[in-house]
Amino acid sequence: MKASQFFISTLKEAPADAEVTSHKLMMRAGLIKRLGAGIYNYMPMGLRVIRKVENIIREEMNRAGAVELLMPVVQPAELWEETGRFQKMGPELLRVKDRHERDFIIQPTSEEVITDIARQELRSYRMLPKNFYHIQTKFRDERRPRFGVMRGREFTMKDAYSFDRDVEAAGKSYEAMYAAYVRIFERMGLVFRAVAADTGAIGGDRSHEFQVIADTGEDAIAYCPDSDYAANVELAEALPLIAQRGAATQALTKTPTPGKSTCEDVAALLKLPLSQTVKSLVLATDEKNEHGETLKTTVWLLLVRGDHSLNEVKAGKIEGLKEGYRFATAAEIDDHFGCKPGYLGPIGLKKPVRVIADRTVAAMSDFVCGANEADFHYTGANWGRDLPEPAVVADIRNVVEGDPSPDGKGKLAMQRGIEVGHVFYLGTKYSKAMNASYLDENGKPQLLEMGCYGIGVTRLLGAAIEQSHDERGIVWPVSMAPFSVVLCPIGYDRSAEVKAAADRLHDELQAQGVDVMLDDRGERPGAMFADWELIGVPHRVVLSDRGLKEGKVEYQGRRDAQATVVAAADVGAFLKGRLAA
Amino acid sequence: MKASQFFISTLKEAPADAEVTSHKLMMRAGLIKRLGAGIYNYMPMGLRVIRKVENIIREEMNRAGAVELLMPVVQPAELWEETGRFQKMGPELLRVKDRHERDFIIQPTSEEVITDIARQELRSYRMLPKNFYHIQTKFRDERRPRFGVMRGREFTMKDAYSFDRDVEAAGKSYEAMYAAYVRIFERMGLVFRAVAADTGAIGGDRSHEFQVIADTGEDAIAYCPDSDYAANVELAEALPLIAQRGAATQALTKTPTPGKSTCEDVAALLKLPLSQTVKSLVLATDEKNEHGETLKTTVWLLLVRGDHSLNEVKAGKIEGLKEGYRFATAAEIDDHFGCKPGYLGPIGLKKPVRVIADRTVAAMSDFVCGANEADFHYTGANWGRDLPEPAVVADIRNVVEGDPSPDGKGKLAMQRGIEVGHVFYLGTKYSKAMNASYLDENGKPQLLEMGCYGIGVTRLLGAAIEQSHDERGIVWPVSMAPFSVVLCPIGYDRSAEVKAAADRLHDELQAQGVDVMLDDRGERPGAMFADWELIGVPHRVVLSDRGLKEGKVEYQGRRDAQATVVAAADVGAFLKGRLAA
Known part of the structure; x- marks a missing residue:
């Protein structure tokens, strides 16, 4: 492809509303263009990346035996009423009425529609297992869309849904998708980690997020460098840090801590370790009657160590x-503790x-806590001496760096990630609500066992850039790059030799199936190089009159500090070697 | 691909709500599945056809120099307010409010968004011409969705928009798209006709519809078999059928025609040719004030020949x-004619x-018309003797078969078509409303000249089937078929020889890039053949134990009455020959 047949539009400065690096670089490189809050046009350069991502996903999904179909964007509310999601979901579900005032939704996912298809089509055990997927536009009306395409409102998602005869078979489908996801993200050249994630009401341990590792990630991941343990911090189990409670050695003492309302301040004042506090x-739960009136409120006091x-x-x-719970109100706290927050504690309620x-x-002894007095x-x-043993002992804290790994194989380390994929065992949550059953060998109806598997196609662009960029711009993995190779002729519009050599190399590479871009815009070298470094094309070849006279061109990889001089006659083979590397 | 890795679901009977052949066959062949009125799931078999159509469109659009991008489905209403379409369009425009009560629309087309992109990006004459397109989900809230995917509510459309510096350049862009469309529909193997179409308020002659010829088409096309004239009947010029008005030879006579309120009945009663009537x-127009109150109503009498x-x-x-006009009310007719419809005429108002x-x-003389008396x-x-010459003489009738061709080269014939594409010169309609201008060589802002070019991707499936089917099912052109070749082994699950031969042929063809399907379901031959004839795969090879013992397989083209026996060893080459034909 030649630049004149394409559309390149770069910016020197990112727009003011672009907060994170990937958003800034995507705007500057002309991959996206803002249409509204959380709604973007994918410009030609961005769409090329999307198509490469989609193709990798499609190939690996098909290889894993999944079958592609296409479900609509606008979906009748009836199905969403069957599962209760139409009523239960908040305003992130975009609702719309048609000309006949019938309710519809703009799909955020497609569990209902695929389950409706399955209950009509997958009538017999002979038709199982089956895994359907589509790559389609989704909409989630985020309260605060941000980070460009990473938390946009309209986005492209690949969502797959597996249907199996029983829990064991569903486990196999889950494993097949897990393996396909590993291949997909490996092929994309991303550094990622599959981490155990919360299963919510479904339960069990079949929920994994695929996280692209990046310091700017929204998710915190706990992992064990000495084993394969990895989990979202939401889920990662925090073991007790004290094997056995020590005996009391100090007397309970009310100590003045004027103006010191945080554990850190108190520990500093008293010259004690934070881990002694x-x-x-304070949380609250409300028991409500059918009219939504509160019958009874319970107040809960949750205690974690000062450094947790x-x-x-x-x-x-x-x-x-x-x-469901909420944080307690100031009035509720005053009512139960007789004190304002900052000095609350479990003694003298x-x-x-x-x-x-x-x-x-x-397991703590001789600890410091608020005295319920300002x-x-x-x-x-x-415990036991100054206050009763706790009613409930549970894992309620986030793990921290250095905590023992729950698998007993070392200590936890932490890193941040961007969730780009999720594999999730659904069980019969949807098939039960929608009565989606198949007939088993005995002709008896059985509920379909389901799993769902999502990949955020457009979000992947942002995640890859967060992971891989430098001060000059994006550094694409070759499998995701909008073009694999860019040819930068100097004086394409002035020198017949340069033009001929560039055209010849372009045609040669293109004929070999290399995704090559020839920049025939006639830009100055500096501006041209800056554009392609910003856009992040992995391989660049510069052709100049002077070099060609000596039979040479200059090659530079996007990560290379220096250019390499290559014989013009060999550059095709040289590039093929680089691309295969 | 093997059937066991895919999803095949055929029906013996079409659902009751499927009215037209293509809709019935698409449902029966398992291409689509209804989700709601005018909203369909594209099942795996249907999606394959869509992808083939999209790929042909994409290749030819790119070849014509157009650049692909992707604009959102959910679009902010602000832009649609700039052009007035938010206010003017009826309920076919699906409107939606987000969580902040801001107005959005679900795109039926993307003129506003692309013009917004152009006014930001195409700032200089150096950046012109430019043609952007996308292939994306559209929604049009049809009052009465019908004919399956041919008049659905959610559909996939390719829409392209060209931007040029002046009318002449816009004409070149128009011609390039016209030529690309011809290539696209030729590659799809469709019998089609490009017909001149109405340009509405834009004027000029740059509007052509691409019509797939089918007896069941919604559109009537007039064409001249002796020239290249072709136009939608909406537009086709009707020349006067009488060169010069004859002299009056009869006296005006009020004749009783009791109960004969149509021209046909009157002509039959009076034993006169219908062409004498x-x-x-009767139409009416209303002049309204700014509050929408009618200030004045004008009644219009339009006269066409009885057979027109x-x-x-x-x-x-x-x-x-x-x-804008409307048909007159009964009261208005009575008020102006003193008579009920059926006996109205231009004499004695x-x-x-x-x-x-x-x-x-x-140009008529001695004609028959209503006497304004029941x-x-x-x-x-x-004329001139019994009533004044008409205030206006104009072409206000539909052409009919046998009318002289407007190009003077013969007589018109008629056929029916399904509109699958439209190329349209927009001029500055949108660029003016949205102030989309570029700077010319003198640094002066000039409005962008635009054209728009649509292809109904999903509608093409229906149109192709309406054009090409038989009593057994769909007959796909090979370029659109979900699979090019189907292998039907008899006893795949019983005979090791059959299985081995079928697998080998499948692998061989697949390695050669042939889009082959191996039906490994183990169905009975009759059911298997019926499925693939219904689905419409162009080439079928049957492998059986008996045939293989003699080193033979059976080939049958979807249009062939008889099977052909082919040496098993040669079938690969034989199929390649057929596919290249």
Whole structure:
């Protein structure tokens, strides 16, 4: 392809609303163009990357035995009412009424539609297993769209759905998708990690996120460098850091801590390690009647060590908090603790609260906690002596670097990631709600066992750039790059020799199936090189009059500090070697 | 590909709501599955056809110098307000509000978005000409979706938009797209015709529809078998059928025609040719104030010959009717004619009306028309003697078979077509409304000259099937077929020889790039053959134990009445020959 047959539009500066690097670089390199909040045009340069990503996904999905179809963007609400998602989902589900005032939704995913297809088509055990996927436009009306295509509202997703006869077979489908995802992200040349993720109400351990490793990632990942353990911090189990509770050695002492309302400040003031302090977090749950009126409110006190943080996903799994909780109001806190936040603790409560201690907190002795009196903390607090044993002991904190790995094989390290894929075992959640069953060998109807498998196609562009860029621009893996090779002739519009050599090399490479771009715009060398470094094409060949007179061209890989001089006659073979590397 | 890795689902009977052949066959062959009114899932078999269509379109668009990008499905209403289409378009434009109550639309086309891109990107004459296209999901909330994918609500369309510096350059872009469309539909193996179409308010002659010829088509096409003239009947010029008006030879006579309210009945009763009668059609136009209140109503009497029909598009171009007209109400007719419909005519009006005579009517003499009295007609009516010459003489009728061709080269014939493509010169309609300009050589801003070019991707499936099917099912052109070749082994699950031969042939063809399907389902031969005839795969090879023992297989083309015996060793070469034919 020649630049004159294409469309290249780069910017010196990123627009002010572009916050993260990938968003800035995508705008500057002319991959995307903003149409509205979280809604982007994919410009020709960006679309080429999308197509390469889609093709890799398609090839590997097909290789794994999945079958592609295409489900609509605009879907009737009836199906979404069958599963209750039409009612339950918040405003992120874009709802629309047609000319007859019938309800529709703009698909964020397609569980309902595929389950509707399955209950009509997959009537017998002979037709199982089956895995259907599509690559289609999705919409999620994010409250605050941001990070360019990484948290946009309209995006392209590959979503696959497997149907199996039983849990065991569903496990095989899950494993096949897991393996396909590994191949997909490997082929894309990404550094990634498959991490165990929360399964929510489904339960079990069949939920993995595929995270592209990047310092700027929204997700925190805990992994063990000495084993294959890796989990989203949301899920990663925090073992107790104290094997056995020590005996009490100090007396309970109310200590003045004026103005010191955080554990850090208190520890500093008292010259104690932060790991001697306990943090108090107050939640509330409401029991409501059918009219939504609150019948009863329960207040909960959650205790984590001062150097730890509450894991809200884990808290949400505790009996009593499962149905949903909120942070307590100032009035509720005052009512139960007789004190404002900053000095709260489990000793000397005004009214009873449900106390949940993190595993580590439950093993602490001689600890520091709020005294439920402004500007005072207790030191030397001990379970059983100064306060009752906690009602519930549970894992409610986030793991931190250095925690023991839950598999017992070393210590946890942390890194950040961008979720680009998710494989998830659904069980019969949707097939039960929609009565999607097949007939088994005995002619008896059985619910279909399902799994769902998503890849954020457009998000992958942002994630790859977050992972791989430098001060000059994007550094694409060759499999994702809009072009594999760019030819930069100097004086294409002035020198017949340069033009002839560039055209010949372009035609030769193209005939060999190399995805080559010839920049025939006649730009100055500096501007031309800057454009292609910004766009991130992996391989560049510069052709100049002077070089050609000596039978030479200059090659430079996008990551190379220096150019390499190559004999003009050999450059085709040289490039093929580089591309195969 | 093997059937076991794919998804095949055929039906013996079409669902009751499938009216037309293509819809029935698409449902029966498992290409589509209904999700809602005018909304379909494209099942794996159907999606393969879509991809083949898309690839042909993409290749030819790229060859013609157009550049692919991707614009969003959900588009902010602001841009549509700039052109006024948000306000003007009816309920076929699906409108939606996001969580912040901001207005959006689900794109039916993308003129506004591409013009917004152009006004930001195409800043200089040096960047012109440019032609952008995308292949994307569209939605049009049809009042009555029908004919399956041919008039669905959600559909896939390729829409391209050209930007040029002046009218002449825009003409070249138009011609390039016209030529690309010819190549596209030729490559698809369709019998089609490019026909001149209405340009509406844009004017000029740069509007052509690409019509797939099929008896069941919604559009009527007039063409001249002796020249290249072809036009949509909406547009085709109707020349006057009488060169010069004859002298009056009869007296005006009020003749009883009890109960004969149509021209046909009156001509039969009076034993006169239908071409001696004149049909009266009464329209009305309203002049309104800014509050939408009617200030004044004008009644119009349009006269066409008894054997002709009114062309509403042509009527809509007449001064006074351009801004919109309606059929007159019974009360308005009674008020102006003193008579109910069926006996209306231009003689003896109660109140003045604007009379528009078709060119042929204006040349008639001694004609028959309603007497504005129930159960009476006039015979022997003559212009100038019995009634004033018509206020306006214009082409307001539809052409009919046998009319003289407007190019003077013969007589018109008629056929029906399905519109699958449209090339349209837009001029500055959108660039003016959205102030999309470029700077010319003198640094002066000039409005961009635009054209738009659409192809209904999903509609093409229906159109191809309407054109090419038989009593057994679809007969795909090879370039559109979901598979080029199907291998039907008899006893694949029982005979090791059959299995080995079928697998070998499958692998051999696949390695040669042939799009081959091996039916390894183990179906009975009759059911298997019926499936593939219904699905419409162009080439079939049957492998059986008996045949293989003699070193033979059976080949049958989808259009062939008989199978051909081919040496098993030669079948690869034989098929390649057939595919190249």
